[in-house]
Amino acid sequence: MSTQRSAKQLAKFLDYVLSRRPDEFGLVPDKRGFFKIKELLKAINEEAGFRYVRHSHLDEIFVTLPDHPFEIEAKLIRSKIRDRLPQRSVALDTPKLLFTCVRHKAYPHACVKGIRPAAFSHIVLSSDIDMARRIGKRFDPDPVVLHVNVQQSELQGVVFFQAGETLYLTNFIPADCFSGPALPKEKPLAKSAKKAGVSPQPQNAGSFFIELDESGRAVKPASSNSKDTKVDRKKKKIKPHLLQ
Numbered sequence: 001m002s003t004q005r006s007a008k009q010l011a012k013f014l015d016y017v018l019s020r021r022p023d024e025f026g027l028v029p030d031k032r033g034f035f036k037i038k039e040l041l042k043a044i045n046e047e048a049g050f051r052y053v054r055h056s057h058l059d060e061i062f063v064t065l066p067d068h069p070f071e072i073e074a075k076l077i078r079s080k081i082r083d084r085l086p087q088r089s090v091a092l093d094t095p096k097l098l099f100t101c102v103r104h105k106a107y108p109h110a111c112v113k114g115i116r117p118a119a120f121s122h123i124v125l126s127s128d129i130d131m132a133r134r135i136g137k138r139f140d141p142d143p144v145v146l147h148v149n150v151q152q153s154e155l156q157g158v159v160f161f162q163a164g165e166t167l168y169l170t171n172f173i174p175a176d177c178f179s180g181p182a183l184p185k186e187k188p189l190a191k192s193a194k195k196a197g198v199s200p201q202p203q204n205a206g207s208f209f210i211e212l213d214e215s216g217r218a219v220k221p222a223s224s225n226s227k228d229t230k231v232d233r234k235k236k237k238i239k240p241h242l243l244q
Contacts, residue, residue: 007057007060007061007064007065008065010050010053010057010061011061011065011068011069011070013044013050014040014044014058014061014070015069015070015079017040017043017044018035018040018070018077018078018079019069019079019081019082019084019085020084020085021086021164022035022085022086022164023086023163023164023165023166023167024164024165025043025044025046025047026043026124026126026131026134026135026138026167027039027040027043028120028122028124028163028164028167028169029078029082029085030076030121032078033078033079033082033085034073034076034077034078035076035077035078036075036076037055037058037072037075037076037077038075039138040077041053041054041055042138043138046134058070058072058077069081086162086163086164086165088161088162088163088169089161089162090159090160090161090162091160091161091162091168094150094154094160094162094168095127095150096149096150096151097127097147097148097149097150098125098126098127098132098147098148098150098160098168099125099126099127099128099129099131099132099133099145099146099147099148100115100123100124100125100126100132100136100145100146100148100173100178101132101133101135101136101137101140101143101144101145101146102115102118102136102140102143102144102146103118103139103140103143103144104140104142104143104144106118107144107180107183108183110146110175111175111180111183112175113175114172114173114174114175114177115146115172115173115175115178116171116172117171118139119138119139122161122169122170122171123169123170123171123172123173124163124167124168124169125148125160125167125168125169125170126166126167126168127166127168128166129145131166131167132145133145144180144181145180146178146179146180147178147179147180148173148177148178149177149178149179152176152177153170153173153174153177153178156174156177158170158172158173158174158177159171
């Protein structure tokens with residue numbers, strides 16, 4: 001009895017997410033109304049009281065509730081009733097500033113080449129910075145939050161689509177249309193080595209370096225005088241009291 005009731009409560013919650021307001025959870029359906037199950041689980045696990053939900057709980061709904069309102073196709077899920085979903089349309093009254101996230105590793109590349117879709121089929125942006133960060137954390141524990149200048153983007157031909165109350169989509173954002181944190185500076189050693197065209201080598205214990213002349217040839221170290229070396233060794237062996 002308790003299992004049946006739990007499945008009904010979860011089904012009711014999922015019905016709200018999948019058929020009415022997926023944008024409240026940072027979710028965007030594809031053209032057929034499907035959501036990736038993996039992305040759905042990430043989103044609902046962020047909600048208090050639903051952090052326990054796994055794929056097996058979706059299976060439980062299908063087994064225990066014969067009138068369940070969902071359809072599963074491979075790794076996708078959608079609601080059977082989709083007429084209340086937010087309709088995707090060209091944004092007419094877009095805020096001046098939108099927010100989106102990129103992975104830390106991808107940030108230097110985005111600063112040069114611009115932003116392109118990575119985890120999703122479109123770039124997902126939000127007018128709410130907290131929602132943008134929430135979406136970003138689903139593919140990077142510490143994502144880089146970017147501030148997108150909407151007017152500058154539109155002047156360069158970028159078209160924004162509205163996908164809910166605070167969500168927006170687009171296919172590309174040029175590198176000069178957003179701002180973010182400063183890129184980490186290279187270490188001085190790495191900079192000097194890059195200018196010289198030489199890759200820095202690790203200084204291991206007991207290693208030595210070959211000196212090169214201007215033409216790049218090895219310079220032989222000045223040979224030490226064997227006689228002087230023997231004299232130095234003898235001096236080291238002389239006992240201190242004999243020098244008094």
